[in-house]
Amino acid sequence: MDIREGKRQDLTPWGEVLSEVEAEVRPRLGEAGAVATYIPALARVPARQFGIALATCDGVEAGAGDADLPFSIQSISKVFTLALAMRALGSRLWERIGREPSGNPFNSLVQLETEKGVPRNPFINAGAIAVADRLVSAFADPKAEILALMSGLCGEPIAFDEEVARSEADTGYRNVALANFMKGFGKLDNDVATVLDVYFHQCALRMSCRQLARAAGFLCRDGRHPRGQDALLSERQARRINALMLTCGTYDAAGEFAFSIGLPCKSGVGGGIIAVVPDRLSLCVWSPALDATGNSLLGRAALEAFAAKTGLSVF
Ligand code: GLN
Numbered sequence: 001m002d003i004r005e006g007k008r009q010d011l012t013p014w015g016e017v018l019s020e021v022e023a024e025v026r027p028r029l030g031e032a033g034a035v036a037t038y039i040p041a042l043a044r045v046p047a048r049q050f051g052i053a054l055a056t057c058d059g060v061e062a063g064a065g066d067a068d069l070p071f072s073i074q075s076i077s078k079v080f081t082l083a084l085a086m087r088a089l090g091s092r093l094w095e096r097i098g099r100e101p102s103g104n105p106f107n108s109l110v111q112l113e114t115e116k117g118v119p120r121n122p123f124i125n126a127g128a129i130a131v132a133d134r135l136v137s138a139f140a141d142p143k144a145e146i147l148a149l150m151s152g153l154c155g156e157p158i159a160f161d162e163e164v165a166r167s168e169a170d171t172g173y174r175n176v177a178l179a180n181f182m183k184g185f186g187k188l189d190n191d192v193a194t195v196l197d198v199y200f201h202q203c204a205l206r207m208s209c210r211q212l213a214r215a216a217g218f219l220c221r222d223g224r225h226p227r228g229q230d231a232l233l234s235e236r237q238a239r240r241i242n243a244l245m246l247t248c249g250t251y252d253a254a255g256e257f258a259f260s261i262g263l264p265c266k267s268g269v270g271g272g273i274i275a276v277v278p279d280r281l282s283l284c285v286w287s288p289a290l291d292a293t294g295n296s297l298l299g300r301a302a303l304e305a306f307a308a309k310t311g312l313s314v315f
Helices: 013-028 074-095 110-114 125-138 142-154 162-171 173-184 192-203 209-219 235-248 251-260 297-310
Strands: 002-004 007-009 051-056 061-065 205-207 265-267 272-277 281-286
Touching: 013 051, 013 061, 013 297, 051 209, 061 209, 074 125, 074 142, 074 192, 074 209, 074 235, 074 265, 074 272, 110 173, 125 142, 125 173, 125 192, 142 192, 142 205, 142 209, 162 192, 173 192, 192 205, 205 209, 209 235, 209 272, 209 281, 235 251, 235 265, 251 297, 272 297, 281 297
Parallel strands: none
Antiparallel strands: 002 007, 051 061, 051 281, 265 272, 272 281
16 A cells, blocks of 8 residues: 555455556546436436445455545346345245336436336336335334345445435435325335435435445355355345346446446446446445436446446446
8 A cells, every 4th residue: 555645545356457547547637427306315416526426246446536535326236126125025025126227317207107107127216215114114113124234235334315315315206206196006015214214214324335336246256255255145046136237237328338337337327326237346446526317427437437447347
């Protein structure tokens, strides 16, 4: 480790790769894109920040830039709540949720009407709300269950940002509409407010790139816990989450992500994106300015640079 401009620089081989990626994209900070503005806590995040971290399957970690700065993980949480629900319900989960890309924005209502309250996939908002409903049925305290999962995966305490959770609830009109719509079709078992409280809290988890890269480790280890040999999910379940991330994890940009990056990815409007190289490593990039599809602009550029430099891809 070395000190450069007040930041620790990672001089391991993976650290060097990440520093090269950072050097490539950092000059573009502030060039384009815009931070999410639907809640004050996200609107005030300075756009000119960039972090990247990875964790290999054999336990090596590396980071560059703002890799240790916590941010609002938002829709990245959908991967972890899906894992909890798959573990609790097995294939019964799919009775109420599809597995097809939506080709629509993440908060779209249109398909839900024609498809009778069954969301296209677990990564659009409607799908994640349906997953939250299953968690409310399965666990006495689903929010505590989510925190225990995230803290266990990271090996350090993870918390909700209560200000973000409150703002999500205060401004979540479309999510309220999606939940009521599904309830109207008889597709939610629990009270809408209780289900949304879980959904708004999962969006409000605060984590750093380093923590998220580590937490996603079960996806490159065939479902095994990143710290130990216990199975969080079966190999088949972990593969299925990766398949869903590739096809649906970045909404209506999923085709472009597969084309230019070629890794299962999941993004959030806080500017984070996690990516998985099965059997090798998991990584996370973060830069708050988003493109029109709600994906981090420089996060995407960084993943493209990483894939190009390393040749790593699932194809
Ligand atoms: N909290 C956001 C919402 O529900 C999450 C969306 C996202 O990250 N894509 O709209």
